[in-house]
Amino acid sequence: MAPDAERPTHLLHRLTCYSHEREWTEVPDDDRLVQDLVPNDVGRRPAWYKAYDDDLARTLLPQELPAATAPATTVLTGTADVPGACLDLAGLARLLFLSSGVTRRTERPDGGTMLFRAAGSAGARFPLELYVAVPRGVDGDVLAGDVAPGVHWYDPEAHALVTVGPPPSGDAPTLVVTGIPWRTGWRYRERGFRHVYWDAGTMLAQLLALADGAGVPAHLFTTFADREVAALVGADGVREFPVAIVALGPGAPGVHPTGDALGGHHDRDGLEFPLVTAAQRAGERTALGAEIVRGAPAELRSIDPGPAIDAVVASKGSIRRLHADRTLPREVLLDAMNASLRGVDLPHWVGLSGVDGVPTGVARWPDVDSPLRPLGEQQVRDELFGAALEQGLAHDAAFVAMSGVRLAELDDHDYRDAQLLAGLVEGRLHLMAYALGAAASGMTFRDSDLEGLLGEDVAGLLWTCVGVPEYRTRRSGAPGSPADVTIVWPR
Numbered sequence: 001m002a003p004d005a006e007r008p009t010h011l012l013h014r015l016t017c018y019s020h021e022r023e024w025t026e027v028p029d030d031d032r033l034v035q036d037l038v039p040n041d042v043g044r045r046p047a048w049y050k051a052y053d054d055d056l057a058r059t060l061l062p063q064e065l066p067a068a069t070a071p072a073t074t075v076l077t078g079t080a081d082v083p084g085a086c087l088d089l090a091g092l093a094r095l096l097f098l099s100s101g102v103t104r105r106t107e108r109p110d111g112g113t114m115l116f117r118a119a120g121s122a123g124a125r126f127p128l129e130l131y132v133a134v135p136r137g138v139d140g141d142v143l144a145g146d147v148a149p150g151v152h153w154y155d156p157e158a159h160a161l162v163t164v165g166p167p168p169s170g171d172a173p174t175l176v177v178t179g180i181p182w183r184t185g186w187r188y189r190e191r192g193f194r195h196v197y198w199d200a201g202t203m204l205a206q207l208l209a210l211a212d213g214a215g216v217p218a219h220l221f222t223t224f225a226d227r228e229v230a231a232l233v234g235a236d237g238v239r240e241f242p243v244a245i246v247a248l249g250p251g252a253p254g255v256h257p258t259g260d261a262l263g264g265h266h267d268r269d270g271l272e273f274p275l276v277t278a279a280q281r282a283g284e285r286t287a288l289g290a291e292i293v294r295g296a297p298a299e300l301r302s303i304d305p306g307p308a309i310d311a312v313v314a315s316k317g318s319i320r321r322l323h324a325d326r327t328l329p330r331e332v333l334l335d336a337m338n339a340s341l342r343g344v345d346l347p348h349w350v351g352l353s354g355v356d357g358v359p360t361g362v363a364r365w366p367d368v369d370s371p372l373r374p375l376g377e378q379q380v381r382d383e384l385f386g387a388a389l390e391q392g393l394a395h396d397a398a399f400v401a402m403s404g405v406r407l408a409e410l411d412d413h414d415y416r417d418a419q420l421l422a423g424l425v426e427g428r429l430h431l432m433a434y435a436l437g438a439a440a441s442g443m444t445f446r447d448s449d450l451e452g453l454l455g456e457d458v459a460g461l462l463w464t465c466v467g468v469p470e471y472r473t474r475r476s477g478a479p480g481s482p483a484d485v486t487i488v489w490p491r
Helices: 010-015 072-077 088-099 181-214 226-233 274-282 309-315 330-340 377-387 392-396 412-435 447-454
Strands: 059-062 102-107 113-117 128-134 151-154 160-165 176-179 217-223 241-247 348-352 363-364 399-405 439-443 459-467
Touching: 010 102, 010 181, 010 274, 072 181, 072 309, 072 330, 072 412, 088 128, 088 309, 128 181, 128 226, 128 439, 151 226, 160 226, 160 363, 176 181, 176 226, 176 447, 181 241, 181 274, 181 309, 181 412, 181 459, 226 241, 274 412, 309 412, 330 348, 330 399, 330 412, 330 459, 348 377, 363 377, 363 399, 377 392, 392 439, 392 459, 399 412, 399 447, 412 439, 447 459
Parallel strands: none
Antiparallel strands: 059 160, 102 113, 128 151, 128 176, 151 160, 176 241, 217 241, 348 363, 348 399, 399 459, 439 459
């Protein structure tokens, strides 16, 4: 790359920043961005998931799921004492459904049914697909015999595995997460590239916690041979590309293809975003990298450890209204943030407006008692509200966690990792908030406001609003029977 050339991911980030110069739905006048897309065009709304021909081998997964008993707070802080376990088909069904299955649904105002997955997604776009790659001859202590070898796509609505390719080579059964840029770009244009990685991190936070709660070894990798993994699951690298892999056992992940995989069917009228394709390809690697480890256990200050991880996943949702006049205990802030940032070296700031015993203002984590910008409560709320595109959750939250990086320090692969890790932290914050009796929601922001708000010039990644909920979301439905819900609109 020429010294004066702008990296594709840096270019994408710059061109997809929100500012006061235009509405978030407006596209900058730059021919490297798709100019003729009408966002949120109901006439070309993407499908909720990809499709395969009906004649492929299909395995209906167990609907009765085993439940882990370890409290979510101890699982997420790394202090749970959970014995190791062999993964069987019911255990695999639990991991898939509680991380990526369709758990709720509602009728859209414009007609049709809206499907919600177990893990949250920016704008409820859910731009991810999940595959299970099972090599032959996996040790019986790692994987039970009722899990068939092969490469299988997870059908999130039917709760089934569809065999799309032959068994890979490798040691460990492996989950492959892929991103579908059109599914989120339909609403967010090229900025949806960020959302693919945010949503992957959010979902992976849930999946890893579920595995840890059941004693199933789960090893996250974000550096791998991209094109090999894409070939393994039949992804073309444009309409669909690999984002992360999770090995469910020791040894090398089973991601080496031994034959061709079927690519399935994507939206016929879906668009390619050339800048997204360029950014993704610029970050590709050719070999497996280091595992993203959980980090050292974190102290848990809260006296009540709360419900089990499965119960938290089933009860949580993306909250839309918080009580601005109610505060959270100091230990909720500390426990949630410490657990969420385990093993993650990603700068975070906290907008503090309603935490007992903590001064209001904007602080660089972990120095919450010495804010970088000491401010009165109302000024904190007003500034957060403005920077969050006038979304009420940022105003009403007890605290808002905000991640950011110095873009010049990242190469194209590092950029992908930073976005995914921001999502991982956000997903953990969701789980910890609900486990501790609070609630949370992810939040986007106006990039141009960040320097004034944080007191530092950084590239923003993702926000999470945490506070006291005005209502509780309806519990998730069972596999194949999503709960019917009514959308609560934000203030």
